[in-house]
Amino acid sequence: MKNIPAGKYRPYPKIDLPNRKWPNNTITKAPKWCSVDLRDGNQALINPMNMDKKLELFSLLLKIGFKEIEVGFPSASKIEFDFLRRLVNDKLIPDDVTIQVLVQAREHLIAKTFEALKGVKKATIHLYNSTSTAQRKMVFKKSKEEIIALALEGVDLVKKYEKKHDGEIFLEYSPESFTGTELEFAAKISNAVTARWGISDKRKVIINLPATVEMSTPNVYADQVEWMSEHLDNRENVIISTHTHNDRGTSVAATELALLAGADRVEGTLLSNGERTGNVDIITLALNMTTQGVESNLDFSNVNEVIDVVERCTEIKTHVRHPYVGELVYTAFSGSHQDAINKGLAHRKASKEVFWEVPYLPIDPEDVGRSYESIIRINSQSGKGGVAYILEKNFGYQLPKAMHPEIGKLVQNVSDKKGQELSSEEILKIFEDNYFHVKEHxxxxxxxxxxxxxxxxxxxxxxxxxxxxxxxxxxxxxxxxxxxxxxxxxxxxxxxxxxxxxxxxxxxxxxxxxxxxxxxxxxxxxxxxxxxxxxxxxxxxxxxxxxxxxxx
Missing domain, CATH: 3.30.160.270 (Alpha-isopropylmalate synthase LeuA, regulatory domain)
Incomplete structure (x- = not known):
């Protein structure tokens, strides 16, 4: 690019992990899922959610099947404090769901947090402070020892208020900006936190390794996670969590590779809402697992409802090409694609095969609440097979294959003149005009x-x-x-x-x-x-x- 001086950017350093194991691993089970839509997602909105929208989204998250939900930063915002109290007072938190709250290592904030949590049976206190070299140098101007002391002060305060809380308290610690932190220091501060908490098989700790800013290719993040997994004390009692952002557009890949590298838990949002380019999209992750035969433990059998609720609550439209849920992702305009889909569906119907194998469709649209009717749509790029499919599926006309080129050309001529996509009703009219309303000699x-x-x-x-x-x-x-x-x-x-x-x-x-x-x-x-x-x-x-x- 022009006018960029040499040395302004530099490659991310490699991780010294010569015997990395993750490339040979396979995802065989779902991670623990934690939705951060109501906190990380909400703080990234132009118009943050009001109480009604928060309640609607919370209800959707429960319906989908989330067992861990970060509901906000109750010590920093009145509406988030009031929202948590509403959940408690109206008894909206199921017994098997753990509520998560974010807080910094300051006593008045932690005290306020526990006030908001009164009556919650199971809660995770998400404690964080930034550990990256850039933030230590430019923002906090603190040494590594001072950063560790700050984290331990937070742990001590959580332990202090935990004694007065009538319910289970779990600890999550995030070395924020983990991807910009030296691995040795990230492991040192994490081990200090788990030791101070008193980690054991009955007192597990979540160590969250956030790609607060995505700074490298996904394989490097996987190396970092595997390295941390090998250097965390009491690893069997540590739950390694990921929290990836999408600055490089590879948050899904980074999270999947992190799971191969030993991560146990995933934090993310629906439809990738979040700061800058967004958090990792849990819908994409979960349905990726579905296509590989892995039970995700989340229910996305009605993605239209999910889209409606999320769009209404966030005031953000879903891109038409968003994986699995976009308006056009089960739609083919290309003639060759249409023909292949049509033949694949016909073969599946005839063979009664259980295994899903249809060209260009990695998942059965019916499994996510979509219908076959929208798979093939017609414009000037469409082919003969697509037109025949529309006429058969929507209107019952089973055109012989030899007739497909003829009707395809008739429809394409109209689409070329209009310069736009044709509806199924317009296609039917072209068919009827040319075969049922013919000028007669x-x-x-x-x-x-x-x-x-x-x-x-x-x-x-x-x-x-x-x-x-x-x-x-x-x-x-x-x-x-x-x-x-x-x-x-x-x-x-x-x-x-x-x-x-x-x-x-x-x-x-x-x-x-x-x-x-x-x-x-x-x-x-x-x-x-x-x-x-x-x-x-x-x-x-x-x-x-x-x-x-x-x-x-």
Whole structure:
């Protein structure tokens, strides 16, 4: 880039971890999930949530299945204090849910926090202070020893007020800006905190390793987590938690690699709301696990409801391409994609295979509350298969494959002229205009057919060149008999290439739909479509449609 002086940026240093194990690991179970939507997410909003929105979002988080929810910073904000008291007083916290609150290592803040927690059966006190080299040097101007003393002071204060609290208290410690902290110092301060707390199998501690600012590639963060896992005292009683932000756009990958590296717990938000580029998106993480056959323990079977609530509470619209939940993520415009999806769905239906395997669809849309109807949408980039899919799925017309290019071209011409996506109703209109409302140079008036010893005999009445003509013919079927009768007076020569039929509508009022493909000396292929209660009449109507479309 222009005008950037040499040395202004430098590569993130490598981690000395020659025998790293995480690249060979696999995620086989869900982590402990902690939603920070009501705290980290809320503080990043242009218009922070009011009480009603907080309650609505809290209810959604419970419905999804979160067992750990960070509800705010009650010592720093009246509305967050009042919100926690509302949860307690209205008995809105289930017995199996742990409420988490954030606080700094100051006695008056910790005292206020415990006041807000009165009556909470299970609570995590999330204690933090920044440990990064940049913040120590530029913001706090404190030595490493002073930073450790600050953290230990916070632990002592939590222990002091814990004695007066009627309920379980868990400790979480975050060396904030962990990714900008020397690993040796991060381990030293974390071990000091767990020792001061009195860590044991009955008194586990959450050590949260936040990528407060995403500063490196995801593999480096995984190295950091694995290194910490190997250097934390009483590791079996430490719950390593991640809290990644998306400054480099790789928070999901960083979190997944961290889980491979030994992390036990994930903090994040729904739809990636958070400071700057956002926190890691728990929906994406959870559904990534689902696609790998791993039970996430979170319920996203109705993503439309999740989107509605989150958008209403945060006043932030979801990008149409957001993984799994965006408006267009189950939609294909490309012709080749549409064709592959259509064939994949048809194969799945025919094979009755349990394993989900459909091209371009990593997850079954129905599993997240979406429908197949929106998978294929039509614009100027769309192909023949997509149009046929829309007509069959939405309207019941099972077009023969040989007809797909013809209808695809008709729809694409309209889309090109409009310069925009076409709705399914617009596609249906194009189909009906071209096959049911054709300008006629020859019109069917009446048709009767009988069969004698395998030979079909017909009486055909039609109008041609302004004259009504009645004529008889015979052949090896109704269509062949009709053609025999027609050619006694009709001057345009043609041959019939193919014929298809299917029923249309419910059983009590089903119609027959027929498709006939003809060929002339000038046209290799042209289709006609006919519909009638009688299949023989539908077939003849299809033939007349093809003739009118070919010799118009």
């Amino acid at each position: 020859i019109s069917l008036t009446d048709f009767t057919v009988s069969s004698v010893k395998g030979i079909s005999k017909c009486t055909l009445t039609y109008i041609y060149n302004g004259k009504e003509i009645t004529v008889e013919g015979e052949g090896n079927g109704p269509v062949d008999a009709c053609k025999d009768a027609l050619m006694k007076n009709y001057k345009n020569d043609f041959i019939i290439n193919s014929y298809y039929e299917h029923s249309y509508g419910n059983q009590s009022s089903a119609k027959a739909i027929a498709y006939i493909e003809i060929q002339t000396k000038d046209t290799l292929s042209c289709f006609g479509v006919g519909a009638d209660n009688d299949i023989a009449t539908a077939s003849v109507k299809a033939l007349f449609c093809a003739l009118n479309r070919t010799f118009h």
